Amino acid sequence: MRRVVTGHDEAGRSVVVSDGCIPRSREFSSLPGWVSRLPWATEPGEAVSRTGEDRTAKVTSLLPAPGGTRFIVLTFPPDTAMADPAFDPVAFDQEQRADSPGIADLMEFDGMHTTPTVDYGIVLQGEIELELDDGRCTRLSTGDIVIQNGTRHGWRNRSDRPVTMAFVLVGAERDG
Numbered sequence: 001m002r003r004v005v006t007g008h009d010e011a012g013r014s015v016v017v018s019d020g021c022i023p024r025s026r027e028f029s030s031l032p033g034w035v036s037r038l039p040w041a042t043e044p045g046e047a048v049s050r051t052g053e054d055r056t057a058k059v060t061s062l063l064p065a066p067g068g069t070r071f072i073v074l075t076f077p078p079d080t081a082m083a084d085p086a087f088d089p090v091a092f093d094q095e096q097r098a099d100s101p102g103i104a105d106l107m108e109f110d111g112m113h114t115t116p117t118v119d120y121g122i123v124l125q126g127e128i129e130l131e132l133d134d135g136r137c138t139r140l141s142t143g144d145i146v147i148q149n150g151t152r153h154g155w156r157n158r159s160d161r162p163v164t165m166a167f168v169l170v171g172a173e174r175d176g
Contacts, residue, residue, distance in 0.1 A: 001025070001073065003039050007052030017052035022073075024056045026099050030091035033077025033162050036099050038062065040071040044171065061102030063115060064171035075164045076128060076157045112154040117169040119148035126163030129156040150174070 007017040028034040041059045044067030049055075064070050081087060096104040106113045112131070123144045129137035130146055131154045140146060150172065157163050 001037060001039075005040075005052040005054065008050045018054070023054065024059075026095075028092065028095045028099070030088055030095050031077060031081055033075065033081055034092075035073075035075040035164075037073040038070065039073060040069075042069045044068045062100050062169070063102035063106075064117065064169055066171040066173050068171040070167075070169040072167045072169065073124075073164065074167070075162050076155060077162050078157050078160055080160075110154060111156075112152055114150065114152040115148075115169065116150060116172060116174055117148075118150065118172050119146075119170070120168045121146040121148065122166045124164045124166055126157070126161055127159050128163040128165065129158060130154075131156055 001022055003018070003020065003022045004016055005018045006014055009015045022037045022039045024038040026036050028036070038056050038059065040054075041056050041064070043055070044065050046068075059070070062070050062072065082089075093104070093107075096107065103113070103115065106115060123140045123142050125142055127139060127141045129139050131137045133152050137156060138146075155165075
């Protein structure tokens with residue numbers, strides 16, 4: 001996956017300041033097909049970076065504070081990969097905690113989780129199901145978007161192919 005970042009030159013003109021791979025990207029060894037990428041992040045009150053400075057290496061939590069953002073791209077392998085006898089859930093949990101601090105701490109054993117964020121999700125490729133509290137699932141396909149308003153949810157890839165989704169997490173104050 002390619003990432004192009006813009007900024008400004010000394011004269012204030014728009015320029016491309018970097019063009020290449022996403023530097024914070026990880027293919028999990030404990031769950032082949034699971035790929036996590038953090039293309040960009042902002043912190044609360046941060047001004048637009050005129051130089052296009054990449055702050056992703058400094059991110060210590062994938063959960064943004066209120067007013068901060070995280071741009072995350074995930075590839076989910078089919079759910080059957082977790083049913084494979086070779087799958088080690090303890091190793092996967094360790095990789096999740098190393099790769100996704102903040103979010104990994106909120107994960108329940110079945111993948112359900114609730115984040116204090118408003119999330120904009122876009123299915124880039126494939127089909128996936130969004131499961132909510134009541135167990136009902138809503139199927140999403142390539143091009144579909146979902147707005148998560150801090151609700152408890154889980155992602156289910158019941159297809160036989162990987163699914164790639166892009167998420168923008170916006171840190172929000174909790175309502176009541």
